[in-house]
Amino acid sequence: MDFGLSEEQTLFQDTLNNFLGDQVGLERVRRIASEEESANTVWAELAELGVSALLVPEDHGGVGLEPLDAAIAAECLGHHATPSPFLGSAVMGPTALSLAGGQGERLGRLAAGELRIGAAFGEAIAARAEAGVSAAGGRLNGRALYALDYGADEYLVADASRSLHLVATGDLEHRPLATVDKTRSTGELVFKNSPAILLSDDPAHFQAVLDAGRVMLAADTLGAAQNMLDQAVAYAKEREQFNRPIGSFQAVKHMCAEMAAQLEPCRAMVWYASHALGEVPEEAHLTACHAKAHLAEVGTFVARTATEVHGGMGFTELLGLHYWFKRIGFNRQALGAPELVREEAARAQQLAL
Numbered sequence: 001m002d003f004g005l006s007e008e009q010t011l012f013q014d015t016l017n018n019f020l021g022d023q024v025g026l027e028r029v030r031r032i033a034s035e036e037e038s039a040n041t042v043w044a045e046l047a048e049l050g051v052s053a054l055l056v057p058e059d060h061g062g063v064g065l066e067p068l069d070a071a072i073a074a075e076c077l078g079h080h081a082t083p084s085p086f087l088g089s090a091v092m093g094p095t096a097l098s099l100a101g102g103q104g105e106r107l108g109r110l111a112a113g114e115l116r117i118g119a120a121f122g123e124a125i126a127a128r129a130e131a132g133v134s135a136a137g138g139r140l141n142g143r144a145l146y147a148l149d150y151g152a153d154e155y156l157v158a159d160a161s162r163s164l165h166l167v168a169t170g171d172l173e174h175r176p177l178a179t180v181d182k183t184r185s186t187g188e189l190v191f192k193n194s195p196a197i198l199l200s201d202d203p204a205h206f207q208a209v210l211d212a213g214r215v216m217l218a219a220d221t222l223g224a225a226q227n228m229l230d231q232a233v234a235y236a237k238e239r240e241q242f243n244r245p246i247g248s249f250q251a252v253k254h255m256c257a258e259m260a261a262q263l264e265p266c267r268a269m270v271w272y273a274s275h276a277l278g279e280v281p282e283e284a285h286l287t288a289c290h291a292k293a294h295l296a297e298v299g300t301f302v303a304r305t306a307t308e309v310h311g312g313m314g315f316t317e318l319l320g321l322h323y324w325f326k327r328i329g330f331n332r333q334a335l336g337a338p339e340l341v342r343e344e345a346a347r348a349q350q351l352a353l
Helices: 007-023 025-033 039-048 067-079 086-100 104-111 203-238 250-279 281-309 311-315 321-333 338-348
Strands: 117-120 133-136 139-148 154-158 164-168 173-177 186-195 197-200
Touching (some): 007 025, 007 039, 025 039, 067 086, 067 250, 086 104, 086 117, 086 139, 086 154, 086 197, 086 203, 139 154, 139 173, 154 186, 203 250, 203 321, 250 281, 281 311, 311 321
Parallel strands (some): 117 154
Antiparallel strands (some): 117 139, 133 139, 139 186, 154 164, 164 197
């Protein structure tokens, strides 16, 4: 049995990495982070490659691939710290619309990169009904903080009962909210009797969309952490002290070896979690929780250790390590911090109330 990527998936991974390496790069990330360029331009370029259409069924103009293929794309985007609305527009949005049915026109626009969908799930995940969004009579009221992919055309909103709604940006009040990660956009959404389309009132659909988002965040962290490890190893080979590369020092060797040892098993974890989303539904929720929580911890360790390998240079704007460091930190908290996700996993296994 082959537990690796297929030839087609490897080719897709290489193609996307080559494209991002040539067309994005650190300098472009800096421009977008400083608002000298819009991330929408990058997303339009990725849409031409079919990234926006990965999870859209073929009969709606998409590619109709599996969650594992989307996870491969997420890993590549994290590896290059690519600013894009991938999570909402290419994963959570298509997943929710496909589950709801009857949304072929929107799915077609998502596949073509003509529609952007953000996601506001934070209050529903934390079960903060008093601070979240309530629904009645096709209208939403309340507030959602740190909605993902801010600046979208529509938002996928989970209310207090974990029903899924779609709300047009023009029907709500909104403002951007800053986070440590300048490669991602988040915002505050305020609903005042805002008209909404009810996509699903089935909590299982909410969970399926949330699990898909969590696995993609784990894959993004995997890519970002791998990049930081690669940069640390390359730096250790070049930087000299006492007329020797610092990579020859035992302490630095151990730091790099420990990062590699902790990160490598995560790849199989992310691949299986994404595979389970489409092929092993009875394990999807648990494996998504495990992947999200574990990658959050390992990613944090790798980000910190890789920065330490660089010494004082690791904190400078020149190297730009902070883009990956902060991206990993953002992924850690988005769609549930590891402590909350582990509690969900415990409840799923009937190990906690």
